[in-house]
Amino acid sequence: MTTLLQGGVFMLLCGTTALQAEPSHGIAMYGEPALPEGFTALPYANPDAPTGGRMATAEVGGFDSLNPYILKGSVPWQLSYLIGESLMGRTLDEPFSLYGLLAESVETSPERDWVEFTLHPDAAFSDGSPVTVEDVIWSFETLGTEGHPRYLGFWEKVESIEETGERKVRLTFNTPDRELALLAGMRPILKKAQWEGKDFAESGLDTIPITSAPYVIDDFEAGRFIALKRDPDYWGADIPFRRGTNVLDEIRLEFFGDETAAFEAFKTGETDFTREFNVARWESQYDFPRVRSGEVVLEELPHGRPSGMTGFVMNSRKPVFEDWRVRQAMIEAFNFEFINDAMTGGAQPRITSYFSNSPLGMDEGPAEGRVKEFLMRWEDDLLPGALEGYALPVSDGSERNRKGTAAALALLSSAGWVIQNGVLTNESTGEPFAFDILLETGSSENASIIDMYVQALERIGVTPTITTVDSAQFKERTDAYDFDMTYFRRGLSLSPGNEQYAYWGAEAAGTPGGRNAMGVQSPAVDGLIDLLLTSESQNDFVAATKALDRVLTTGRYVIPIYQWNISRIAYDADLHHPETIPVFGDWPGWQPDVWWHEEAAEGTEDAADAPDTASEAESAQ
Structure with a gap:
């Protein structure tokens, strides 16, 4: 990400600190939302x-x-x-601001210990029935008690929810947490009457939730496709947040057994939009006839969001990965430079921390200033590198990776593992070092990376098993934390908040179906999440996040691979999007939301309608 883009993001982060004090069209985590009341449309629509x-x-x-x-x-x-669809909608052009959707206005106290929403008088479900306060209250209660575990943490912080007037609903919170007022605005609202006499938690293909969104599921075949159609009677087509969005008549998701089949479907025109995550394939395999004829447009888009974490996660619940020295050894043995060269031609940079590529990422070298002050509160809980500074190992790019192999063996020896007869063995028990890598069927890129990693592990006397399962089994096993190591992806935003508890909070480590895949249980992590949620200044919020980034990174839970600071997309020339690209870039809420269909002039490409280079896309912001 360039300095110009970083500067723009930082200015967004460092807004004013005015607080909501009366009903408003929008709300921001810090300061005021950027768009005024009565705005025409989102700036990227x-x-x-x-x-x-x-x-x-x-x-x-x-x-x-x-x-x-x-x-x-x-x-x-x-x-x-x-x-x-929720009470409010999140814009992708600000770190964390919401604007009216089902709710025409929002009000909260200066302390944000309560929030009140007034429903839009026209708000309606797809079956034409009105969205009521009763539906809202039922949705909060049901999601918080019977819904996915990701809703549980929020609901536990709700003291009460009540109807306070015509079309008005108020939530009062039982704990200091500035983000709760915004999270309340993002909870999906469902139709209460649909679920009377039905088991909400056990529904699957038999019952499609009735919502108030612009799209409804029109047809599907289990495991094969889902077709969604635009609701021509959608109630909110003309509210500011929705103008110019969700205008495609049909969104169709086609499912394939592996990446090769999915790519072939795009090449032949069976599908008309794809994202490419492998830069080597982008540069070598996107010269097929439909590209050369101009029927397909290739585009690269920058973004200003954090890199998040992508790689292979180690389950610290398992004895084999309890010791941080063992996890660091696994990182040392992973020859990233060699693997990156084989997979991408060395073109994609490595993820260096959870919030890298953003102003929230940890700085190089020792912790300083407010970041150090925050870390020192949990000094006894910190692992080496959190205060002193930490960086991932860098190899010489050769296949042997002698430096990394030597470092891995030294760490394993200090943790009680030695090589005996060519096998890494526990010095005390005599048991071999063994673990299983769980992969999902169809992920050929991950399988290729793991094949190279296994060859490197064999040099330190370790031969892991590899188990490949279908998507349903993969979800079942990862929900139950039934794995030693597996592929991991966690996207992060410029406004980390309560979801951080779900990602790495101690309580979430034992919750089935939770997001804390690595099993983090750290007082420092929980304490720093508390800090960033209760920070009253932007400076403290940023410092708490930078400190959290250090603790997570030095926890050595994930073997990071490459990051995608540029989105590479390919699409049919009849599909279009606005020139203005939001700060979050190609992110849920942008595609297919702000796209439209219009036949391109014969023999021309769509590139003139949208920036096709990183510099042009950046200037469009």
Whole structure:
């Protein structure tokens, strides 16, 4: 990310500190929302976009449920965004600001110990029935008690929820947490009457949730496809947050067994939008006929969001990965430079920390200033590197990786593991060092990376097993934390908040179906999340996040791979998006939300309608 883009993001982070004091059209985590009351449309949407057309994407895997709000079943991740609707909508052009959606206004106290929403008088479900305060209260209560575990943490902080007037509902909180007022605005609202006499937590393909969103599920075949159609009677088409969005008549998700089949479907035109995460494939395999003829547009888009963490997570609940020295040894043995060269031609940079690529990422070298002050509160809980500074190992790029192998063996020896007869063995028990790597069917890129990693591990006397399962089994096992090591991806935003508890909080480590895959149980992590949630100044918020980044990174829970600071997308020339790209870039809420269909002029490409280089996209912001 360039200095210009970073500067823009930082200015967004460091807004004024005025607080909500009366009903408003929007709310921000810090300061005031950027868009004034009565704004025309989101700055990255085209309010004049025509309706019609379709977008079809190729997905790898399958599904056995259409209810994204419960733990049971495997659900396409897109559904919660496509069929869900909440009291307020989040803009992708500000770190954390919400604008009216089902709620026409929001009010909160200066301390944010309560929040009140007034429903829009026209708000209605897709079956035409009105959205009521009763539906809102039922949705909060049901999601908080029977829904997916990700809703539990919020609900535990709600002291009460009550109707306070015509179309008004108020939530009062039982703990100091500035983010709760915003999280309340983002909870999906469902129709209470639909679930009378039904078991909400056990629903799957039999019951499709009725919501108030612009799209409804029109047709599906289990594991094969889902077709969503635009609701022509959608109640909110003309509210500012929705103008120029969700105008495609059909969104279709096609499912394939592996990445190769999915890519072939795009090449032949069976699908018309794809994201490419492998830069080597982007540079070598996107010269097929439909690209050369101009039927397909190739585009690279920058973004200003954190890198998040992508790689292979070690389950610290398992004895084999309890010791941080063992986890660091696994990182040392992972020859990233060699693997990156083989997979991407060395073109993609490595993720260096959870919040890298953003102003929230940890700085190089020793902790200083407010970051150090915060860390010192939990000095006894910190692992080496948190205060002194930490960086991932860098190899010479050769296959042997002698330096990394030697470092791994030294760490393992200090943890009580030695090589005996060519096998890494526990010095005390004589048991071999053994673990299993769980992979999902169809993930050929991950399988290739793991194949190279296994060869490197054999040099230190370790031969892990590799278990490949289908998507349903993968979800079942990861929900139960039944793995030693597996692929891991956790996207992060410029406004980390309560979701951090779900990602790495101690309580979440024991919650089935939770997001704390690595099993983090750290007083420092929990304490720093508390700090960033209760910070009254932007400076303290940033410092707490930088400190959290240090603790997570030096926990050595994940073997990071490469990051995608540029989104690479390919799409049919008849599909279009506005030139203005939001700070969050290609992120849920942008595609397919602000896209439209319009036949391109014959023999021309769509590149003139949108920035096709990183520098042009940046200047468009």
